[in-house]
Amino acid sequence: MVNPIYIIILSLAAGFLLSIFDKSGRKLSLIVFYSVLTFNVFVIADWFYRFTVLGVSTLTINTAGFSAPLSINLQLGIQEAFVLLFANLTGLLAAIYLIKKFKESNISSLVLYLILIMGVNGLVMTRDLFNMFVFLEILSISTFALTILTKNKKSLSAGFKYMIAGGVASTFFLLGVVFVYYFTGNLNLDFINPSDFTNYGLIAIFLLSIAVFIELKPFPANGWALDVYESVNSGITSVIAVVNSAAIIFVFYKIMPLLPQNLLNIFGIAGVVTFFFSNLMGLKQTNAKRLLGYSSIGQMGLLVASIIYTIHSPNKLIYLIVGGFFTNHLIAKAGLFWITGIVKKEKIKDWGILKENKFLLILFGLLLFALSGIPPFPGFWAKWEFIKLLVHGKMFFVVGGILLGSLFEIVFLFRWFTIAVKGEVPSENPKISFEFSKYFSTTIFVGITLTISVVIMKYFYDFNWFQFLPLIAVVVLYFLDFIPSKIKGFLSLIAVGIYGYFLYPFESNLQLFFGIIFIVGSAINIIATLNRKNINKGFYGFLLMMIFSFGNLLIAKSYLEFFLAWEFMTISSFVLILRGKKAQKASLLYIIFSTAGAYLMMIGFSLAPNLTSNSALIIAISNINLPILVTVLLAIGFMIKSGSLGVHIWLPEAHAEAESDVSPFISAILLKAGVFGLFMVGISYINHVPAFDMFYWIGWIGVLTAIVGAFLASFQEDAKRLLAYSSMSQVGYIVASIAILSHLGWLSALYLSFNHMMFKSALFIAIAGVYYRTHTRTMYEMGGLIKKMPLSFISVLIGIIAVSGVPPLSGFGAKWLIYSSFIERGWYLQAGVLFFASAVSFLYLYRLIHTIFLGQLKYEHQNVKEAPIWFLIPQVIFMVGIMAISMYPNLIIQPLNSIVGNYFNSSIIVDGYNITSSLGNWNGNMIMFVTMGIFVVPLIILVLLNGRTQTVKQFNIVYAAERPESPQTTHIAYNMFAHYRKALGGWGKPRIWNFWHETNEWAHSLSGLFRQIYTGNGQTYILHIILYIVVIYFIMGV
């Protein structure tokens, strides 16, 4: 137990003597330097341990032999210890990071650094206002001087701007301090009574607080900070962004009790405004460090807002929210700044270099994920609880600002990430030099953030290992990554099997049904991935993570568990999509839309009433009367995931650009997660029908999705894109059927979901096989492959028949159910549009099979072989499945009937194989046999009558005027439905795409517009500060 004042003493003594030590060599001074920094960390860590675990009470340290207020006193409590622990740790690690610099540079740099850290400790612990000013100056001056650790024109001018801004701020702080003394006769925080500030006395407190607030870099008075972040050495920047900020935010926290409520409110809003605008302006930023600067400033704004808005909450919540934001920002930002120093690429577009260095890329990714508030990192929990708190406080504008700001942040952070993973390696300096110290610090921080994440999950939320499972999967497979891909594939298959076994006893059959889609469907699809060669680092980890999060969705017992699984699903699928060769843009779109959806859901869940039972959410929700707003928000969130019209534009990109054996997962299974969610909303809805019939509109959206998806699919040249739009269209049917909210409707939705899972998996895998052999997805580059890949052809044939709904295959059942339910419900026009969509679907289905398998074989494909066995196995399984339920529809209709029977009274009569609705009937079995009969009989006749038929070679086209020369000119495939597009005229314009494109452009233009205020002129920045002070003063209105 060391008195923490020794931190100050030792640092000072060492600082004073360091230049003397240096006379006998740099080694000695370095040893002293690092020992002191380490000492600081240990002292504080020891105290932190005492406070948290042993429950020691807050420590007060008097100086000069007098007690406060006579003398200056320091205080070390759990909060101080928490802040200081991270500040000192960051200080130490940043120093380690900078070791090379410290070895070379002037001894003064060590002195400055050491005293900077001392200043932070003093600033956090002191309770005296003027002492705070002194420590603030110590901190500022050492920082000013350290900005030129790497001296160049940029860092010098940035440093100067920083100085004059800091100078102005401290002048105001000083004024505030003396006027506080004038009004209260005291300088010690513990002895100042906020009620002494009557009327214009508030100005004193205003000056004090605004000065601190300016130091926290509020928008727009923060240009100087951005310049500093951009130009200063990464190690020092991390200290400024993290250690200094931590200290100053704590100062703000300390003086907060003095502030009147209206000023607090203003600061809260100002924090949110800062968060929003800095993230908005980050959109257009291309310089890596400046981008981090924007993010950093934004996070500080968020932190301020979170401190202000949580002030009246229980301690545990404050720790989680403020502590979460705090550590999250601190660690992630420091780590990212360090990485920018390692990578040494100013422009974000050059960051493709990172993919050469996998370890660094993982660190980068983890830190970036942490910064974006993705589970399990602390920011996620903080955001969840914070939004919940704000929503309960009805502060919707604040919520909107924060979430929109977060979305912008996601955009630029993930853009950066995708560039790092997929971008081009810059031609000059294509190697990242290795420096152990730099890697060391960054790695430690990543480790710490992961530890904190686990601590939060374990101790704040008490999740069980099942909820951890997606993460465990990633970690375990990360360590098994050296194993060849095939073995990992088998292991994954086994793992999914075991997982399914443990998952199995479900509380309801609906869960079981989706469990089959999610788990069994995934398992079969995994077989296709066994075709992978080599190692395939990271693939199976994220695949398992995704599959396990699907399963966890089913058994989630609370909103948070559901949302957690949902986020895990999003992240893992994002990473999987990103693995595709050109998936940079696609994955970015995906994550942006998913996040937007997730944010809506977050608000929705926050608004939802508490659950009353301890069942899985899908069951418990039936007793919950969701307000209409919640229903809308959740529904939009789920519909984004299922690619409904308007928010579908991520879908084709993601499906098309993902690796070809990943696409089936996305289409066949991931989209069903959205469907599952919609069912959840529906279950609550049917039990508590609100005044506003929202599902009517959802129904229309589903219907329009179906038709637009079908049309879009028809105009694609890319096979996977075609299938993607087809998925969109099919899920449109499902969404519309759910929206019917009737027995028949839900029956159709479930039936189609199951069917779609099978035939779309089969189709995607078949196309994967074709792609594997031909290396192209562009359909007109193929043709005639039926002769080379007959099995794939059969699979596609069965697949498209099932999709199209032509009897006798199971697709017809879906169509029959859907139309029956629509007409029964009275949604006639919708049914008509669906009919149309269904007819249009023939266009793309024929196009798919014709342009790939029929027509003229290309010369370059003369030697392609049938798809590998691993692709064929799952296809066969799905074929068998489709045939089985086609022939014996009862296999599926019976159980579905009983599932839906839990929610609605059954409206169909199942008699043998005959299914009768109020409108008509359908006997799948009989249809199958009749069809077989009428197919076989003519076939036999033909074979008997036409024994002389001879098969001719390619190009022996009998009735062509000329013998065609090249397959390219003979194979009609390109822009096959050009005339249709022409007929559609103005309807064929990509309006929705244009809309989002324009939105994007607008956001970037706004970003460009707002950042014009940062003229780069130090004087203008001062003007901003002064104007900011004046404006806040007038808003406060004393």
Next chain:
Amino acid sequence: MDIMIKILYAVISVIVATVYGLTLGGVVQKIYARVHGRFGPPVWQPFIDIIKTHGKRVSISHGIMFYLGPVFRFAGGLGTYLFIPVIYGSVVFANFSMAGDLLLVMYFIFFGQLGMALGAGEGGHPYSPLGIARGLSQMSTFELPFSLAVIAVAIQYDSLNITTIVAAQQGSILNWTLFTNPFAVIAAMISLLGMNMHSPFSLVLAPQEIPIGPPVEMNSSFLAILQTNRGLFTAAKLVLFMNLFFGGATNLLIMIVKTFFIYLVSVIVGAAFPRFRPEQSFRFFLKWPTIIGIISIIFIVYF
């Protein structure tokens, strides 16, 4: 034994329909010729054609799908026909209509078209996919008014069961859908023009543009099957229309009379109008008949 009798009846029914359909084709050829001022082929010309093409010495196949294409096509025609109760009250002509309802029939129409398209596709002739692309596009457009009309009918009779629909139209000529729901009938009849692919909607076979269209590579027996199917399929469609809109038929004669006149409508229109360009055709179907179809639904729901 029951099933054998059923099959026997079905065979009879199919043969009758095929013969009738082919004859109808011959008659229409004749009418066309007379309208054009020619003498025209005999009404049994279709039968002669079938036998002749079948007798061709050279028979060429481009592959398995090409081989199966005509089979699919014929099966489609058969199926469509077999799932329709042809004559109200008749056991022989009830076919397999108990297997499903109107929706089944509508979707079974696609079966043959899809199969044919696949077979033609493998033929490798550029005209085939051109024709199919046109055909599928046009099909999607005329399906829209047709489906609206069907929905209107379903609303009207609160059933999708063809037998039920026919039963509801019995008793008086005024019970026919034609009179109770005229808009639906108009929409459907316009669709029928497209379905029958007569001028001005003869995009698929379009003689001067893509001669013959999809079946361009079909020869000998393959072509013969297609020609047979053309008769059966035409009959099936006409019977379906008769059932839905014109009160059905209680005996063979009424059926022949009614279907003939239904067919005549498209023939007359075909003789009077020149062929549309593809996009004109698509746009046409998506405009007027669709509007009429929507009107029919509104009409039946609100009046």
Next chain:
Amino acid sequence: MIKKILIIFAMLGLFIVFLPLITNFEFSQNLSELASKYVRGSVDELNSQNVVTSVIVTYRGLDTLGEVTVLFLATAGIGFLLKKKNKKSKKRVASEILQTASSFLVALIVLLGVYIFTHGHLTPGGGFQGGVIIATAFLLLLLSDVNMKFNHTILQVVESFSGAFYVVIGIIGLVLTVGFLNSKIIPLGEYGTLFSAGTIPIIYSLIGLKVGSELTNILDTMRGE
């Protein structure tokens, strides 16, 4: 132009912010409670005549330590920033009379400085003022002899050790468990004499030395070559 208008707005705004502080200002008639305690305590507890000194060195000793640190940082920062150039500049010889006179004066001025910081607890002034005066003495040397070179090692040693001793005196208080920077760790002496007020004169002397050497250093660095 827009900027000018904004500046005027800003200034006007600031004026309005400050205005209530001026218009409503009332001079208090009595010392605040805290100040009264300081005044009394300076006599009763610290035995120091100069209350300001008591406050600076003892009561708010931590501030002063920080203040010294700030100056130290500035020295370090300036040294870090303005690295010496080894460029030869034109020699300019000052007159001999000036040099001799200044050497003589330096001793006197240093003596004055020492007087001021040792008497900080009795008269106005103290470590900082004394330190500045010492630095002025060296400034005189710098001005009279352009080529004057200080022995930086000595400066550094003085600076470092005076600072370190200051801290050590603080620690003694901690070790004796009466608190960091407690000035009562040695006898308080007789009121009003040089050796009174506990460690105040010692600390002020150390501060004086430190400040003097630091400022000399700053001046030397700023002067450049």
Next chain:
Amino acid sequence: MIVALILGFALLLIGIYGMLSQKNLIKIVIGFSIADTGTHIIIVSIGYLRNRTAPILNSAVDISKAVQQVVDPIPSALVLTAIVIGLAVTALMLSFVVELYKKRQSLSIDDYQELKW
């Protein structure tokens, strides 16, 4: 002494105005220094009590009544610290100015805008 207070604020405003309006880096620092002086005057004038003497309790002051006779020592103590800190900051600023000038041979703040947006 309200006059001193007004003077202090006036100097503060003049200094800030100088920082905002002057292009020359050295003048900006001068402005800062003037503002600093202004602040110090404000602080001292806050501590002033009418008709009282300096808080030095030598023979001129009755020690027992010292509390009624001296001005507030706290602001003086604070100002002392503030002045030293002001010096430190000013000196550091000036060395920045010198270095900046070395890099670009200009004293105009408008010439140092390469970092922006």
Next chain:
Amino acid sequence: MISVTIIIVLGIIMIVAGIVALHLKNLLAAIITAGAISLLASVIYLILGSPDVAMTEASIGSGLTTIIFLYALNRVRKENKDD
């Protein structure tokens, strides 16, 4: 009363000096003028009963700061001459 008058007179001089210092083209003169402000300020401190502050301001504020300013100016000028 005398002290108030002195402060007013000094104050006016200081304010004028402040404005002049900012507007002087000659930097040397500007620095000296600014130094004078500090010097006058120390007189005011003396009047306000703070001899400690007065000493400090005189030595640091007006003395040392001005010298540092001059040195900085000198360096800048030398830099200019060198090139």
